[in-house]
Amino acid sequence: MEKAAIYHRPESEMAYLAGKNQFRIRLRTKHADVHQVEIIYGRLDRIKQQKLAADREDMEIIRPNVEAMQCILKTDLYDYWEITIPVKVRERTQYLFHLIGDHDGELLYDTVNVRPYMADFLEKATPFNTPYYQNMFLMHSNPEWTKHTVWYQIMLDRFADGDENNEPLEKARWDLDKSTATNFYGGDLQGVIDHLDYLDELGINGIKLSPIFASYSNQKNDPVDFYDLSYMFGSKELFREFVQKAHQHGMRVMVQLPLDRMSDMALQWQDVQRLGAQSRFASWFKVRQFPVQVPDKNEDPNKYYLTVDGNIHMPKLNLQSPAVQQYLLETARYWIETFDIDGWEILNADEIDQTFLNLMTQQMHSIKADFVVMGQYQHLPNGDLAKGYIDSANNVDFYTIIHDFFVTHQLSVTEMISRINDALMKNTVYTNQTLINEVENFVTPRLISECNSEEDLARAIIAFTFMQIGIPSFMYGTEVGVTGEDVPANLAPMKWKDEEQSSSMLQFMKSAIAMRREYADLLNEGTLEWGQLSNKYRYFTLTRKYNDQKLFCLFNFGYGSVKVVIPKNSEIVLSQNLMEDENKIAQNGFVILKV
Structure with missing residues (x-):
């Protein structure tokens, strides 16, 4: 040995x-x-x-x-x-x-x-x-509702325009103009309220909103004031109504929070630019030298102060400053206590100090026990999750594996399975249950575009994702065929006209989400067993078991068809490209059986 x-x-x-x-x-x-x-x-x-x-x-x-x-x-x-x-x-x-x-x-x-x-x-x-336990407390785990959630990511400006009274000064044409980094389409909170029944019918029970704060950008990633709601989305009273109606539909509401920066138009930063080191907000930002100047185009964007991704209009906040911490914690509390939201998703969580992240998570829990603080990471923070510094995170490892196997074919079946198993073994079961399995997000290409517009491949990836431990999440419009490569093309407006929608995608997503929610306990708590596979023909089987429940899956991503025998005592839960009369599954096909 x-x-x-x-x-x-x-x-x-x-x-x-x-x-x-x-x-x-x-x-x-x-x-x-x-x-x-x-x-x-x-x-x-x-x-x-x-x-x-x-x-x-x-x-x-x-x-x-x-x-x-x-x-x-x-x-x-x-x-x-x-x-x-x-x-x-x-x-x-x-x-x-x-x-x-x-x-x-x-x-x-x-x-x-x-x-x-x-x-x-x-x-x-x-x-x-084993450790010496004064009390038999459980390892950190999320509220039960998270395990049954399917998250739907909405960029407010691009989902639906429900109120013509809060339009941007220059408005792009919804169905005609291409998405750019600076244009506005006029989507707002009323538009989301008007389509809650649509989301309910789709099966969604978790809405994740892009930042909602007052800002001059279309994504609202550069807050001018964390207390203020962007006028383009409506009033605070409307936001409260939206959260209440979402809850009435059985949906939780999470909001993205750009915790590490402010806009260069924020009053605090304007004061620093005006008064320099004498400003009472001088310690709020990561200033490298006074007086603060805006770097020239040919200069290092971080010459005078640290910025977010080199964007001179987004100075980084100093999260180790007690005054900044107090301000951010108070504003985070304000949105929970006033509007009853259910979660924050912290952007750039890799760069947030662990101590402050832990402090924020604990304070949010003290206000609302089943509140969730999620982080958007570039590298998975296994330790932060296991210790309860943060409740949840995007599953970076899973997204990379999905891309490398299904999209670019860099991995064989054996290598894909090996990497998924290795990723699972990096964490406790509880950590794996909290991770968000995103097939796409606001900074990645659309899934269907990644699949070269092969919708059956996109559907197979979604079905595979829904069969894994963790919490599934996808972007607005994927269910009707919205496409787009890198930012900003991936943030195209929602397709609402029937003739523009993919009816096959919509029907599939309804069925897939219903399956995921029905078998949520099995898929989060159950065992994962890999079965027959072929690297040459790119097919594999897997089985999920929990108590007396059992789901068997066969996926085929090869160019040929694969023979399948469906037992008489089984029930087809979800399938694609299944030729029942020939007992075969074609390329990008799958069958999920309740045995």
């Missing part, structure tokens, strides 16, 4: 509370190298003492617990083993790993070494320990 591949890390995604008095333990070994793994656990320290005092007749006999671990997932490099054991309050449980190979003997793994397994192992072993 390859000793260097054997790995376990206490108090991490490999060792954590999985419920009251339940502790989940993982072990990693080299792929196809270990035949069986047993965990030896209990009060091993007392058993040692018992052996040293073997001559005492009144000594209670204590024996270690020995149970077999289950191999739950495999990658091209490693196998992952898992078990859940009972633990007690205010008492540490010690544990060791007993590894059995096919041909080369047995090993004992403890905190110090990997050594040959011997009958007197307890006398020499240094066991791992």
Whole structure:
């Protein structure tokens, strides 16, 4: 057995509370190298003492617990083993790993070494320990409602124009003008209210809005005032009405929050430009030198002050300033207490100080217990999520895997499965359940465009995504065929005319969302098992199980058709390109069966 591949890390995604008095333990070994793994656990320290005092007749006999671990997932490099054991309050449980190979003997793994397994192992072993728990609190997990949510991302200016009284000064033609970085289409809150029934019929129960604050840009990523709502979207009274009506439709409301910047038109920044270091807001921004000047076109945009992505109109806030922290926390509280929103999505969360992020998350929870703080990241923050610094995040790893396998064909089936399994094993189960599986967002190309306008491929990707652990999310208009490459083309206005919509996409999305919501518990809580596959013909099967429920899936992304046998005791939940009379699935086809 390859000793260097054997790995376990206490108090991490490999060792954590999985419920009251339940502790989940993982072990990693080299792929196809270990035949069986047993965990030896209990009060091993007392058993040692018992052996040293073997001559005492009144000594209670204590024996270690020995149970077999289950191999739950495999990658091209490693196998992952898992078990859940009972633990007690205010008492540490010690544990060791007993590894059995096919041909080369047995090993004992403890905190110090990997050594040959011997009958007197307890006398020499240094066991791992579970943490000392004063209370059996659960590992950080999100409110139950999040597990059943399908998020629908709306850029307000591009969804629907419901009020002609709050139009921008220059308005683009909805069905004629191409989306640019600076044009406005006039979408507003009334437009969303007018289409809540449409979203309800689609099956949506989570609306994620682009920033809503007063701003001069069409995306509102550069707030002039965090307390103020953009006049282009309507009044605050209308926003309250929107949240109330969304709740009446069973929909949660999340708003994107650009926490790390303000507009160069904000009063605070204007004061800094006018008074320099003497301004009472001088410490609010990351100023490099006074007096503050606007860099020339040929100069470094960050010469005088730090900016967001080199945009001189978005000076970065100093989030370590107590005054800035107080201002942002108060405004975040204001929108929850006044309008009852259900979540914030923090933009550029990679660059937010962890301490402040944790403080904000805890304060939001104190106002509304089931509130969710999500982060939009470029790199997945495994530690932040596991420790509860933030509630949720976009699943960066998953998006990359989707792109590399389904779109660019950089991965084989085996490599795709290996990378998904590896990503799952980086986190606790609870963390994986909180991650947002986005197939697209405001800064990526549209899914259908990524698929070269092959709608059946886009539908197959969505079906695959809906079968994974985590929370699915897609952009407005994908359900009717809205396309667009990079920003700003991906932010085209919603298609509302029947003749412009893809009826096949719309019908599919209704069915897919209904399936996801019906089987939400299975898909978030259940096991994931990969079955038959072919790298040459690019097909694979997977099975999801939870209690007495079981879903079997076959996906085919090869050029030819794949034979499928549908058992008599099964029910087709969702399918595409299925030729039932020939028992075959064509390219980009799939079948999901309730067995």
